[in-house]
Structures are given as C-alpha cells and as structure tokens.
Amino acid sequence: MIKKSALTFFFLAGTLLLTSCGLGAATSSGEAAVSAANIDDIDLPTGVEIDFWHIQATVYGEAITEMVQEFNATNEWGIVVNESFKGSYQELNQAVRASLAGGGAPDVSMAYENDVLEYVANDVIVPLDAYLDSDQFGVSKDDFADLVDGVLARQQVDAYKGLTLSWPHGNSSMGLYYNADLFETAGIDGPPTSWDEFLDQARQLKDTTGLAYSAMGPAKNGIYYNMLRSKGITPFDAVAATTEFTSPESIESLELLAALFKDELVYTATDTEQEFTNERTATEIGTTARTSTKIDQIGDKFEWSVALTPQETDEPITQLFGGNHVILASGEPEQELAAWLFMRWFADTDAQSIYAARTGYSPAVKSALDTALLSADYGENPQKADAFKSVFVNAQIMPPTAAGNAIDDMVTGVLEEVVLGWVTPQEAAERMDAEAASLLQASPQN
Known part of the structure; x- marks a missing residue:
C-alpha cells in the first residue's frame, strides 16, 4: 500500500490520472498482500482517531451523526470517528482525489464501484479480505449469509478480480x-x-x-x-x-x-x-x-x-443504489484496522437497523428486520416495508x-x-x- 504522502504522483490538477495497472498494484505488492495472521498481529488501535467522509445530509446526515456518536461511545478500543459531509457523490469523489494529491485524505470514505475502480487503479485502496478472514477482527460465515444477496455481490464484483474492496454503508x-x-x-x-x-x-x-x-x-x-x-x-x-x-x-x-x-x-x-x-x-x-x-x-x-x-x-x-465504505491506504496498520472496525460495526445488525429506521435506506443485513426498532418502524410505515420486500430484494448494481x-x-x-x-x-x-x-x-x- 502507498502512503498518502506519496500519492501526489498519481493525481494531476485534482483529476485522477488513470494508469494501466488495473488491479495489479493492489494485489501484487508485498505490502498489500497481508494475511489474516498479519492482521491479528497488529497492535490494538487503542484511542486511534479516523476521518470518515460521506454524502449524507438532512435526515440521512442526522442518522450518520447518531451512529458515529454511538460507535464512539461504545467501541471497546476507544476509537474516535470524525465524520464529515462532502456533498454529492461527485463532489465527494473530487474531494477524495484532491486530498490524496495534497494530503489530509480520509481513512474511510463512501464510494460507488466506479469510484473504487478509479482508486484501485492507482493503488490507494486497502483490500479487505485479510480483515474479513481474521480470527480476531473478521466476519463469520453466518454474518456473510446475513447480507442481502445484491449487497454482498457489490462488495465482490468480477471487476475486483477475487478481492473484497468495499463494505456496506446504506443501500436503496x-x-x-x-x-x-x-x-x-x-x-x-x-x-x-x-x-x-x-x-x-x-x-x-x-x-x-x-x-x-x-x-x-x-x-x-x-x-x-x-x-x-x-x-x-x-x-x-x-x-x-x-x-x-x-x-x-x-x-x-x-x-x-x-x-x-x-x-x-x-x-x-x-x-x-x-x-x-x-x-x-x-x-x-x-x-x-x-x-x-x-x-x-x-x-x-x-x-x-x-x-x-x-x-x-x-x-x-x-x-x-447507495455507496459503500472503502479504506484509503495510509500505510499505518493501526489506523487502517481502526477504519475496518468502524466499517464492520456500521454494517452489522444493530447499526443497520438504526440507519434503516431513521432513513429510507433498506438494511444491508436481513437480521435487522427482526430488531425491535426496525420491526416497529416498518409496522408504522408499510411503504418502507414494501420498498424492502417488493423492490430492494430484486436490486443489483450496474x-x-x-x-x-x-x-x-x-x-x-x-x-x-x-x-x-x-x-x-x-x-x-x-x-x-x-x-x-x-x-x-x-x-x-x-
């Protein structure tokens, strides 16, 4: 992975300079090819601060603030997430490009698949497979099975060539x-x-x-x-x-x-x-x-x-629809692990039930439907339940x-x-x- 201070080479005048490396840099470099065992050897990210950039405003932004506050107050490592609204997806993408070129890039950013492929072409994104396979910090088979099919598929699309490059944020x-x-x-x-x-x-x-x-x-x-x-x-x-x-x-x-x-x-x-x-x-x-x-x-x-x-x-x-979360490479293992732990929490049952209940997004995990919070919300608002059961379960990305x-x-x-x-x-x-x-x-x- 490439440290953010070295990224100016890849970005000119705030515009992404697409290279011909495809997924090669993200998969072939020794530093990027970490294993689950390496992840488990990383020092716990005690008290680490991470920056999270997103596109959510109004009720959606209020939900993000609520969730970030919940994570900051309850996570066992004392990780502190600083969230920042960056406008539309296009404006967010432009802000990320500029920050990677000039410094101050976020640790976690929302991104669509097209954005992910732009970032990975320049070796600025962290593959998640080692985290997912980690005994200490990973995701179980039951948790994988809990993801809505279309949501899981978009984290591991064919263009990622066998890698998992993102994790769910919110979907519609x-x-x-x-x-x-x-x-x-x-x-x-x-x-x-x-x-x-x-x-x-x-x-x-x-x-x-x-x-x-x-x-x-x-x-x-x-x-x-x-x-x-x-x-x-x-x-x-x-x-x-x-x-x-x-x-x-x-x-x-x-x-x-x-x-x-x-x-x-x-x-x-x-x-x-x-x-x-x-x-x-x-x-x-x-x-x-x-x-x-x-x-x-x-x-x-x-x-x-x-x-x-x-x-x-x-x-x-x-x-x-809906962006996913990606980790932008910092070269700091504890920083990147903290970013993953926040992303993993955000996609879990309780967090997704909060997000779905506070907004119109559908939960990324089926188990959220069984929580008291979302069950009550869908009972009071049948249109949201219809959106999930009749529409969302049939959704696939481009x-x-x-x-x-x-x-x-x-x-x-x-x-x-x-x-x-x-x-x-x-x-x-x-x-x-x-x-x-x-x-x-x-x-x-x-």
Missing part, C-alpha cells in the same frame, strides 16, 4: 412510487407491469385527469438503464468493451422516452419528489431511500405506495467500470437530446455505442 433501489388515489380516479387498477402498460397508463391518466404521469430528473441514465435491464439487457460489458445501446430493446426504450416527452405525458423537473408529493404527477421513478421523506411530506393527503418498475422478464431486476462515471455523463447528455427531439432514437443509440465503447477500451480494466 429504484422503485416506482404511485398515487393510489389518482390511479383510482383515472380507472387504473395498479402499478404498470410492463413498459407498454406504463405508456398506456400515462395516456389514460392524461385523458381523464389532465395530469402528467411522471416527472423525471435531468439525469435520466438510471431510468434508461433500468428499462434495458428489465428487458433482460445489460447496457454494456466492461471487460469486452462492448455495449447493447443499439439493440432492439435499447431502441424500444429510447422510442418510449421520446414518445412520453413528445406527448407531454412526462416532463423534466429538478425535484421530482416535490412533483409527486404535491400531486402534480401520479408516479415517480426514484430511489427507495426517499420513502421516509415522502412519509413526512405526504402525511394523510393521499394513499400511496412503492412497487417494482415495469418488468419484462421472468427474473425481476432493478437498480441498486456492471462497474473505471469508465462508468464518464459513460453515465455521456449517456445523460445524449438522452436529453432524445427527449428534446434533437436526435432520433437510432442516432442516439449509435452515438452512445461508439462513445461508450471508446471509453471502455481506454479504461484501466482493458
């Missing part, structure tokens, strides 16, 4: 919120089960109530990816550097988006939640993390719930790649041209295919 999924009262008024029986039915319902709602069916945010790449995956299509293959953007399923999805906006059945809004909670739309496609805020904002104004987005295969799938952030930005821009009518679905598909393939080929994974 892409669901479809619907106003049951407006549906009843429009003669709609329930949420759509296919994208054709989604379009039919949108037209029916417009004809009967004059309202738009849904509002979509400026970044529509997540909804587009969800459409593809619900049709059994994975948008791209990071290893082969190929895409499915010109597939028939993709063209169908782009045509649907174009038609929805052309006929004013949906519209773009910065805050789609406000459009839904104020009854300007009948549905919202968005993260289930917002169930808690909707409960507060809607109150008893109308009946509502959350369901899976439309599905067109026998195996339901939706997007899995295939991660170090080029993922750039691909997302590109797809977002092209989709906006589609909904504005500036390019045809076919033209958009061909552009996305060419540009994404080029980005994937230039990725450190290839």
